[in-house]
Amino acid sequence: MTSTALILIITLLTLGSYWVGMQRSIKVAGGVSQIKNMHSLPQQFGLLTAFCCGLPALFLLLLWGIVEPIIIQSLLVDSLDAQVQALSSADLSLYLNDIRIMADSTLSELSNDGVKQQAALYLQVLKDQASILKSGLILITALASVMFIASRFKLSFSARALSESVTKFLFLSCSVVAIFTTLGILMSVLFESLQFFKSVSSLDFLFGTTWSPQIAMRSDQVGSSGAFGAVPLFAGTMLISFIAMTIAAPVGLLTAIYLSQYASPTLRTIAKPMLEILAGIPTVVYGFFAALTVAPFIRDTGEALGLNVASESALAAGIVMGVMIIPFVSSLSDDALNAVPKALKEGSLAMGATESETIKKILLPAALPGIIGAMLLAVSRAIGETMIVVMAAGMAANLTANPLAAVTTVTVQIVTLLTGDQEFDSPKTLAAFALGLMLFVTTLLLNVIALKVVRKYREQYD
Amino acid sequence: MTNQLKTGQKALNMNDSSMHSNTDRIKKSLKKxxxxxxxxxxxxRLAISFGFLMVAILFADIGTKAYPAFFQHWIKVDIEFNRQWLSIEPSDSAVRPDMQALKQANYSATVKKSLYQMFPSITARGDKRDLMKLLSYSAEFKIEDLVTANPDLLGQRVSLWLLADDDVDSYFKSDFTAGQSSGRINDKQAMWLKQLFDSGAVEKRFNTLFFTNSDSREPELAGIRGALSGTILTMIIxxxxxxxxxxxxxxxxEEFAPKNRWTDMIEVNINNLAAVPSIVFGLLGLAVLINIFGLPRSASLVGGIVLSLMTLPTIIIASRASIKAVPNSIREAAIGLGASDMQVTLEHVLPMAMPGILTGTIIGLxxxxxxxxPLLMIGMVAFIVDVPTNFTDAATVMPVQIYLWADSPESAFLAKTSAAILVLxxxxxxxxxxxxxxxSKFEKNGQ
Structure with missing residues (x-):
């Protein structure tokens, strides 16, 4: 029985047990008219029964999914010859993989290796047994726990308190998912990075100025060493983020100021959705726009001016990324401006200052921490942006500050290193995780600082 | 001494006319x-117009690029279902061939020879090859389907509308009336195409294949159905x-958490998670879901889990704001009537907060x-022809399909990409x- 089918059956059983619990509690009470004598309502009994049916079953299913492959593999290895068992772990996993493929495929003549075929058959048997065992165990557990809880029902049984604390516990575990996600990200990135730093020194990675992540097939081949100096990537990321911010920061801030201080309600009702549209456009669309419209335009203009522009220039990616970030900057700045107490603005206007003077000398300084927070968040957004740079910024790891040259970024390299065929333990693949670690740490720092700045500032006026 | 006197006099003068000069100064500066x-x-205003301009340019650019993709050109060809050309044994017309023979028949030769018949003047081998290039390679599959569905067609001559090749298609979409070569169409091909067009054997139709086909290496056959199904499966997850x-x-x-460091930590965590670059979630999916848990690569299941983790913070933050906005009097009234905390939450707070929660969920989705x-990281970039029907099937989604097509060197994919963007x-x-x-409905109700 497949897991999907099993989940479906568990769901049906859970729904059924809700009904069973309700009926059973009514029976215990002695009919519908006697419900008032019960501590809890029949629905609460039903809910409790449903929990007793579904939760242990799902938990077991999860546990089984984790444990089963390990047990089956060790059983399989035990059944093999001592000669095979003595293989190195990499060779052994290859050998086992062959067996797995043979067991999964219906073609029995895939290989003429009799030992492997026998092992494949044995694996098939093991899997079949495990499947039957799994389904049986889970279904019996579900039914047994329903019977157990139903047998305990009596008038004073507080099903309400019990079912509510289970619900509350479920809510709690849902809110912890976020923490597990962060932990998972940190662990996966950190673990692989540590492995990477075993083969490449972390100083070379952080301060090296050559990036050419090749791994040699032979030791005598040209450029066999492979260079993992990430400085050109950091520089490229900075360059593109800088270009993006020179567009997004003034335009976003001015838009926020104009919309919140000057604009008529009509303009606001048109402009706000326009900004939402800009914010809602997928990054891959911006990437397409940057690569196929903006980049050729910049190249042609540059050529007309006699400049040497690369076909995948940092400028094209930066400009489009700036446009993408405008709504982000403007909505955060808008919040910051709106948080300034009205009295400050009105006081300034009453003293005879013009509106622009009030904005420049009163509102902006008062909202500055919030605006700085917004800019930091925008920078972190620009650094982590992937699709625009993948499609428009190119792969060449040049260490340059020239916006017309092609540069590459951290995110581009992560995508290039991890798409396509890969072996998981080569430094080339692991380098992507090291870059991911840098990206995660940088954006996290920016966010923490930004949120701190914003929060501290809010406390001043509240 | 004299100096002091002078400054003193000046000060006196200033004082004398200070009222006057201050108003003057203010008046003067007022203009500035x-x-x-x-x-x-x-x-x-410029900043806002820049935003408007960008939206306008973006949509105009993509719209004009996408327009051609919604139409395709078809060419009418007289196909002769000749048994010899099909190399069906036995060639005796009285005998009805079995399915096996029909499956193995040589349909591409039939298309070729039928086409040569329409242009008897063409004899050189190179020219013949150029002639064949006018039709999409899907032609032979189309006539195969026709013949296997209706074997009576054998030996007959039928005019069929066959799909034009993408080069021909883009040629017809450009200025072709002069009959001159352009793009990948040479002078001879241009002449034949003009002949065909003048005889009414070319038709422009709405491109339904774009919606019913999956990805293909041939631009004229590529469609978004596979990507759409992948998207739907992923979104369900x-x-x-x-x-x-x-x-x-x-x-x-909002309703149960005690105010302590643990709760604070969860809150800070959710806020930070909302700003983690999406690609990092892809790394999580690759390292944990695929390499540790052994879930299948390229599957919509993995993509869905990764995207859920990514959208969770958005949904949580929006839902919290919406729950916070439920007036406290509701909670107090319910508690006053004897409802438990859970009943207050599930039966009173949640329904009132639902519109806001749904809004946040839609935005997250x-x-x-x-x-x-993140989907590139977990291998959803593969070239996938089959329409995924299961959560564990290899699948791709609309944005990834756009990325793949945008990368493709064939110029006809440009329009396809833009059209896919429009759909998205x-x-x-x-x-x-x-x-x-x-x-807006929620806000009205709240007031």
Whole structure:
């Protein structure tokens, strides 16, 4: 029985047990008219029964999914010859993989290796047994726990308190998912990075100025060493983020100021959705726009001016990324401006200052921490942006500050290193995780600082 | 001494006319200040118009590029279902061939020879090859389908509309009336095409294949159906995971969580998670879901889980704001009537907060719908021809399909890419509008 089918059956059983619990509690009470004598309502009994049916079953299913492959593999290895068992772990996993493929495929003549075929058959048997065992165990557990809880029902049984604390516990575990996600990200990135730093020194990675992540097939081949100096990537990321911010920061801030201080309600009702549209456009669309419209335009203009522009220039990616970030900057700045107490603005206007003077000398300084927070968040957004740079910024790891040259970024390299065929333990693949670690740490720092700045500032006026 | 006197006199003079000069100065500066004010407003207006301009350019650019993709050219060809050309044994017309023979018949030769018949003047081998290039290679499959469905066609001559090759298609979409070579169409091909066009054997039709076909290496056959199904499967997973978990987490944090460091940590965590670059979630999916848990690569299941983790913070933050907005009097009234905390939450707070929660969920889903980068990490970039029907099938989604097509060197894919973008944007706009609609309705109710 497949897991999907099993989940479906568990769901049906859970729904059924809700009904069973309700009926059973009514029976215990002695009919519908006697419900008032019960501590809890029949629905609460039903809910409790449903929990007793579904939760242990799902938990077991999860546990089984984790444990089963390990047990089956060790059983399989035990059944093999001592000669095979003595293989190195990499060779052994290859050998086992062959067996797995043979067991999964219906073609029995895939290989003429009799030992492997026998092992494949044995694996098939093991899997079949495990499947039957799994389904049986889970279904019996579900039914047994329903019977157990139903047998305990009596008038004073507080099903309400019990079912509510289970619900509350479920809510709690849902809110912890976020923490597990962060932990998972940190662990996966950190673990692989540590492995990477075993083969490449972390100083070379952080301060090296050559990036050419090749791994040699032979030791005598040209450029066999492979260079993992990430400085050109950091520089490229900075360059593109800088270009993006020179567009997004003034335009976003001015838009926020104009919309919140000057604009008529009509303009606001048109402009706000326009900004939402800009914010809602997928990054891959911006990437397409940057690569196929903006980049050729910049190249042609540059050529007309006699400049040497690369076909995948940092400028094209930066400009489009700036446009993408405008709504982000403007909505955060808008919040910051709106948080300034009205009295400050009105006081300034009453003293005879013009509106622009009030904005420049009163509102902006008062909202500055919030605006700085917004800019930091925008920078972190620009650094982590992937699709625009993948499609428009190119792969060449040049260490340059020239916006017309092609540069590459951290995110581009992560995508290039991890798409396509890969072996998981080569430094080339692991380098992507090291870059991911840098990206995660940088954006996290920016966010923490930004949120701190914003929060501290809010406390001043509240 | 004289100096002091002079300054003293000056001061006296100033004092004498100070009232006067101050108003003067203010008047003088007022002009400057007003012009500064005007300039500042102008800057603001420029900033907003820049935004409008960008939206307009973006949509106009993609719209004009996409337009050609919605139409395709078809060419009428007289196909002769000649048994010899099909190399069907036995060639005796009286005998009805069995299915096996029909499956193995040589349909490409039939198309070729039928086409040569239409242009008897063409004899050189190179020219013949050029002639064949006018038709999409799907022609032979089309006539195969026809013959296997209706074997009586054998020996007959039928005029069929066959799909033109993408080069021919883009040639017809350009200025072709002169009959001159352009793009990848040479002079001879241009002449034949003009002949065909003048004889009415060319037709422009709405491109339904774009919606019913999956990805293909041939631009004229490529469609978005596979990507659409992949998107739907992925979105089902995202909805099934992120909505219940997000709402439960928001309910816990707003209604039950004690104020302590643990709760603070969860809050800070969620806020930070909302700003983690999406590509990092892809790394998580690759390292944990695929390499540790052994879930299948390229599957919509993995993509859905990764995107759910990514959209969770959005949903939680929006739901919390919405739950917070429920007036406290509701809770107090319910508690006063003897409801338990859980009953208050589930039966009174949650229904009132639902519109806001749904708005946040739609916005989160729209985000997930347009996301590409994390899916590249977990291998959803593969070239997939089959329409995925299961959560574990190899699949791709709309944004990734756009990325793949945008990378393709064939010029005909440019229009396809833009058209796919339009379809994606249409979905997103619908979602955003429904979110805004829900929000405005909710605001009205709240007032």
């Amino acid at each position: 200040r007003n012009s500064k004010e005007k300039r500042f407003r102008l800057w603001g 995202v909805l099934a995971i992120s909505f219940p978990i997000g709402v439960s987490a928001a309910l816990y944090l 729209a985000q997930a719908l347009g996301e590409t980068a 944007l249409a979905f997103l706009l619908i979602m955003n509008f429904s979110a805004t609609f829900l929000r």
